[in-house]
Amino acid sequence: MALAYPERILLFNEDHAGAGVESGFSFHEHACGGNIQPLTEYGMDALRRLAANQRLTSRNFSDYTYPLIKDKLDLVSGFGLQEKQEQFESEKMPRPLYDVAEQVYDMIFTRSIYPSDCTDRPIRVAVLRQNRLELERFFDEFSNGDQASPLADAIVLQRYDPASHWSAVNIRRRFECKIFLYPVPHSTEFMDAWNNRNILKFFRLHRLMSNKGSQKQGMLPSLMSLSEGLHELAAGRTGTARNGKRGA
Known part of the structure; x- marks a missing residue:
């Protein structure tokens, strides 16, 4: 879709880093020397920290994503730490992250087990x-x-x-x-x-x-x-x- 339409698209991984939607992309190999390692300066861990400190904005959101296609397709890498994922699951969807992402991207794709928690009903x-x-x-x-x-x-x-x-x-x-x-x-x-x-x-x-x-x-x-x-x-x-x- 990112190759065919002008909209800016975000892939949001609610799984472990390296798993789920991001497992088909090679950016981990470049960033980690071929091994899937937690990169807490990017992805879900970093975005959650910024949101918790009220420092996450539409201006810096994309700085913590992986650009797959420049200005067209970005990816939020999944959790790098088990305790982070357990905390995330206990709170269901990270609404502050989605709220900010919606200000930056035209379309957001995610595999979520908590779709009903969205303020605006998503396309399922x-x-x-x-x-x-x-x-x-x-x-x-x-x-x-x-x-x-x-x-x-x-x-x-x-x-x-x-x-x-x-x-x-x-x-x-x-x-x-x-x-x-x-x-x-x-x-x-x-x-x-x-x-x-x-x-x-x-x-x-x-x-x-x-x-x-x-x-x-x-x-x-x-x-x-x-x-x-x-x-x-x-x-x-x-x-x-x-x-x-x-x-x-």
Whole structure:
């Protein structure tokens, strides 16, 4: 999304440093000589200290993030110390950090287990598999939940197999799904790039290939469709799938 849209984006890691969303990037290798070590002058630990001392502002927030794409995509590294994470979990979401980040960035992405604590309801994306029990559990909770604050605004089917009986079309029909539904197929190249912490190079390379028209289907077009849908949701242009058909 950062390569395709003008908005400034922040990836917010609520996991350990080096884990979660940041595990696909190589900045730790440059900063730590190849080893994942707590870098408390950056990331969650540093931002929490500044917020606790009332020194965190929109002017200095980005100084404590890792720039992945200059002026386009930054990352807040996760916790470097176990006691810090335990303190964070006991307090749920670090609202002061998000409040300041929202003054700097157009879009913030995070994997959070405490979405309901946000002052402004975020866009929620459920990442599911083509697994019957998992799908039944999700849609049961979704249908019985608060319609004013739904469990999810969109669904991503990860490692999607189009040949499965549990296809996006059949899932939508079976569960009467009316929200965005995006199947994202498995990609061996993506998996290898992630494990090699070379994910930015992967996206740049395949974006060039896509521009040349050499890639018509697979993971990258699916991610582009997902990015477009999330961008529309964030912009407020649409909040539900058009006629229940958006994304699948």
